[in-house]
Amino acid sequence: MSSQATPTLRLMGIGASPGVAVGHAFILDRKRIRTPKLRLAEAEVEPERMRMKTAVDLSDRQLAELKDQITRTEGSDHALILEAHRLMLHDPMLVDAVNQLIVEDRINAEWAVRRVARKIKHLFDNIPDEYFRERRSDVDYVADRIIRNLMGQVVDEEVEVPAEAIVVAHDLPPADAAMMARSGRVAGFVTDLGGQTSHTAIVARARETPAVVGAGRASEQISPGDLVAMDGTRGIILVNPTEEQLQSFREEQRRHQEAEQVALATKDLEAISTDSFRIRLNGNMEFLEEIPSLLAHGAEGIGLYRTEFMFLDRKTAPTEEEHYRAYRQVLEAMGGRPVTIRTLDLGGDKVPGKTKHEKEPNPAMGLRAIRYCLSNRELFRTQLRALLRASVHGNLRLMFPLICGVSELREARSELEACRTELGRAGLPVGKRFPVGIMVETPSAAIIADRLAQEADFFSVGTNDLIQYSLAIDRQNREVAYLYRPLHLSVLRMLETIVGAAKAANIPVSMCGEMAGDPLYTLVLLALGFDELSMTSGQIPAVKRFIRRVSRVDAAELLREAMELTTAEEIERFMRTEMDRRFVDTPDRAPELTGDAPSGRTTG
Incomplete structure (x- = not known):
């Protein structure tokens, strides 16, 4: 056409x-196929339950074959998703509930599966974490597979x-x-x-x-x-x-491909400013399969390894051995480069095996992250023991999420040391002591950063939550998402406080939120003095090129001028203008800097 x-x-x-x-x-x-809805006679109930069992067994065989196929071609990480679907097939929350509807309501299996799936999906609605909310789709995938098999339709x-x-x-x-x-x-x-x-x-x-x-x-x-x-x-x-638009996209495509070639050619260069200020550029990851891309784009380490994926669609929590194997694989794959592993950022509704699902009035500020771990000590200790054992195999750095005060940090470190002692008594090998840091992602942690810096080995700023909590806005709420402004003056002042406290205590300070990988903010972060930035693989080359083309003194002067302005819009406009002026000829500069981003869009 x-x-x-x-x-x-x-x-x-x-x-x-x-x-x-x-x-x-x-x-x-x-x-999704139309689900037939039929009422059953009493004599049809037991045969219907057998139909359900046959469809579940067939679905399980299909998923096992797909898992083997994908493992051979794609590696084990995506296959883990299919294994999680197999576990869902046999989860009593699904199977027992479907059989109960067949028996008590005398409805056909297809209708019962759809009703139960809808109920399970509603349980995800109260989860603040996007990663776990997205698992609602897994319920649909499994339900659709069962229903198609019940109806004799082609599945894969x-x-x-x-x-x-x-x-x-x-x-x-x-x-x-x-x-x-x-x-x-x-x-x-x-x-x-x-x-x-x-x-x-x-x-x-x-x-x-x-x-x-x-x-x-x-x-x-x-x-x-x-x-x-x-x-x-x-x-x-x-x-x-239009032809003009198409030409613009083709040009952007060419520039992206050129940037990819530059990334491969410059992946071993340091991100160092013209006046010799060095910033380490690390990668954010969840799956082992992401590591080759991170290394190819120049990641010097892992700045954030999210471990929640291990809880993907499971009824039971991962064992210590499962934790250990996952961490060992990543540490070995990184070949001695630093790997920063965040302990579980789970909330009450995100833990497998939990049958009571009570809606918290405000889950984003409820029992989650370090709070949840300290309320569920054995879950926490299982992960800590695995991390201590895995530390033998690489350069581990550990950080605790959502720390709000010194007492939480002390309590978490106490659990880590108790696990170290426990493993020593059991004669299990444990690596040397590794850095233990915290995520600074609450206003309370930012305000007392000077005290926290006395007891943490490093800071990692999680801007996604820090900005959300500081500006009192829910990023998932479309009505207020436009208020999410990383260059809000209050956010900049808070970042100044955090970095200053880290520098005064002589500990490293990094950033692993979305703000770290957006080139619009690179000069700001360089000026503030962050030691490390962590981002997705594709963001590393552009950020590195910008850092290598400016001086920190120049960046600091720009930040000083920007912070004399008042509104977030004024500061953004000023920084966009300055970035455009300095990097107009940079082939991989961010498209947002051209000013053609849709109005109202928030970055970072």
Whole structure:
């Protein structure tokens, strides 16, 4: 279809995997099947339960085969997702509840599965953490598989994707996403649903395939064969773009590819300013499969390893041995580079095996992270013992999330030392003492950073929560998301306080929130004096190039001028202008700096 034939449609979603792609739309129709609703006679109840058991067993065999196939081609990490789906198949919360509906309400299995799945999904609604909220889709994947098998429909149909296609779907099961990305024929992904931690996003980032998720009704608004230009960094989708727009995207695509080549060529260069201020650039990760991409883009270590993925769709918590194996693999894969592992950032509704689901009035400020771990000591100790054992195999740094005061830090460190003693008595090898730091992500921690710095070995600023709590806004609430401003004067003053306290105590200070990887803020963070920044792999080259082209003295003067302004809008406008002026010829400079980002969009 010609790009001039129809008016251009502009859609916005969530940039989930960086990069620009242009191609023709391939619409993957995986819409949920209509669920038959039947009432059963008493004599039909037991046969219906047998139908359910047969469908579950068949689903389990199918997932086992898919897992083996993906393990051979993609590695074990995406296969873990399928193993989690197999566990869900046999979870009493699903199976027993379905059988109970069949017996008590005398309804067919398909209807019962759909009703139970809907109830389980509602349990995720109160979870503040995006990663775990996204697991609602896993319930749908498992339920759809059972229902299709109950109805005798084809489940894992092989899809032949045209070369350089933009795959557009309502949502993508993890197996589909992994196999299509592996084929090398997919130029990009667009999905109606999902966030940055959805399976499609994780797979796309691991395969370095551009992806835009959470795009609303894109699968209905885009027709098969439409020419699509998409930006996986900004979340922009243009359907049937004009020649001028297409040329702009092609140019951006060329620049991105050029930047990738630069990344490979400069991955071993240091991020050092023209006046010799050195910043370490590290990577954020969840899955082992992300490490090759991080190293290829120049990551000097892991600044944030999120361990919550181990609780993905499980009824029981991971064993100490499972924790140990996961940490050992990452430490060994990083070959002596520092690996900063964050202890579990779980909340009450995110822990497997918990059958009582009470809605907290404000879960983001409830029993979560270090608070939850200190309230569930054995869960915490299981992870700490595994970390101590794994420290033998690499350069481990440990940090505790959501620390609000010194007493929490002391209590957490006390548990760590108790576990060290326990392992020593058992004769199990433990590595040398490693740095133990904290996430600074609450206003209380920022205000008493000078006291915390006396007892922490390092600070890591989690800007996502720090900004949210400081500005009293819920980033997930569309009504107030526009107020999320990393360059708000109060945020800048808070960052100054945190860095100053770390410098005074002579401990390293890093940043691992989204703000760290956005080039718009690079000069600000350089001026503030952060020792390390941690981000996704695709963000490292641009941040490194900006740092290498300016002096810290210049950056500090710019920050001083910016902080004389009052509103976040004024400060943002000033920094954008200064970044544009300095980096107008930088091939991989952030698209946001050109001023063509959609109005009202917040970055970082």
